[in-house]
Amino acid sequence: MIKVEKLTKEFTRSKAQKKELNTNENITTAVENVSFTCNPGEVFSLLGPNGAGKTTTLRMISTIIQPTSGEVEICGIDAIQFPREARMKIGFLTGSTGLYARLNANEIIDYFASLYNVPKALLKERKAYLYDLLDMKGFAHKKIGKLSTGMKQKVSICRTMIHDPEVLIFDEPTSGLDVITAESIIKLIRSCKEQGKTVIFSSHIMGEVDLLSDRLAIIHNGVLKHHGTMTDFRSEMKDKSLTQAFINIVQS
């Protein structure tokens, strides 16, 4: 479960940024008082245009950056007070995630498993399950630099899932991927939901959101514009398409 309460993140602008934006203001607010809850066995979508604050919000939830104020709770753990304990429960994947090109897929999986202190027996079991699920056996010993984009994405998914996290955070996971590779991510999200995991993902593709989400939140300029179930969103929308409804909310 993820519980976010009045989450705010402010960044200090550098001299170059102030010059570029022609402003004297030192502080910029990326996320302001954002609150929502994601439940286990549920897929939660965080929607918003570019620069809306989606990545910042997900980075705060995954404890990569610290919020200026507010609270984050991961499976009952205060993620601000105990970030490392919270991270043990989290699997984090972004669309722009890179992999170590000079290592092979197997070495990367072993490395991340060791960082999460996954016991050897469990690692063997998880690898067998994930390699089979993602059809990775054919390239597990190939260097990352020699893999296709789709294969790399499978390695990233395997790396995210190796410690069997209860909470999965996906930041625009299908961005830049072809339809077939994107499909593997969608399958993964569905499978996580079926296993009772808590899934939050950010996107600006309404098709994906419609396909996967149980609940959604729309964020714009760091402020939450909408928060509710997908069923309510569909029933309340006045437009024919979900994309138009999303645009209307953002522009309101």
Added chain:
Amino acid sequence: MIFKIFKKELKETLRDKRTMIMMVVIPMLVFPLLINVVTSISGSFEDSAEEKKIKIGIIGDTSDYLAQKLYDIPSSFGPKEVVAYAGDSSQMLNDYRNEKLDILLFYEPNIQKKLDANEKAIVKWTLDKTKIGNQGRAKSYMQIIEAEARFLRYDALGIDEEALKPFEVIYENSASEQQMIGELAGGFLPYIFIAFGFMGCMYPAIDLFTGEKERGTIETLLSTPVHRWKILVGKMLVIILSGLMAAFSALLGLFLSIQYLDMVPDVKLIEVISTILTPTFIIKLFFLLLPLTIFFAGVMVPVSVYTKTFKEAQSIIAPMNIVVILPAMVGLFPGIELNIATACVPILNIVLTTKSLIAGNVDYLLFALSFAVMLILAGVAVLFSFRQFGKESNVLS
């Protein structure tokens, strides 16, 4: 956890060809190449200077006293040709300017008479000192001619040559061969180790921090339940090891070129260097290089953390090499010695302490002071690295 990070980063670093070239190949080749180039160039200069036929122009005739004496000098003192100009000084000077002659020999026309009358005769050699061998050849010819003339004069005057020597003076060098090498070349060795230590740290530092940002892997690493300081220490250990490895490769190259590649012709020099390169010396050298390499890593990491691209990091770190080399170069100057003041100057203190180690006259209090100064600086640099690595704006783009 630090070891897990270290192991993975080391594996990746060892698989990077660029880092391996900078860390092992170039440092290992530098001494064999340097020794080879220096010995072959100086050897070929010496050989060509010895074999070169020197053309000596004289204003008089080939039957003149000095011309005859020159002819009498055996060819084992170097081949020569005497060209007589019979009073045509302008032609002789013209040929000298056009490099048809190597040396000009001027003497008084009545030189034979003056010598017979036991008077002093003036002899002038004109030569270009920039041309290797010319001065040496003129001096050796003159010494032979003068010794013969002196002997004849003593004989004519009935003087015992030995009676004219009131003293038998001996200048004894109390410095050992090791001390001589320490003073003359001792600064050069640590300079090379420091330069390669720096270069060895550079590529891994950029690759492990800026490279990780550039490749988009840092975010994933920071989402794992590992303390940020442990990630930093694990990575820094690889940078430090790379720096020490580069210095060790340079030392290994030196050892191999002396022991197995037969590159140094001077047997005595080989013996002295072999007595210097003992396991104790190597341990002491690396003990000194350790805080220095930590300091290098501590200086490079904040830059690598701050910069966004490999190119940007390289453009900042590479010029820092000059800042490192300048104090190291001061140690090359003769007369600069290790004392309380110089032991407090970072980098220079390591050069001078190593120089004393090579010369075998190190003061261990100053050794400890140099080490402590570098250790404190290394600590400050590591703390600064930690602060920079902790900054969200530096780590994430």
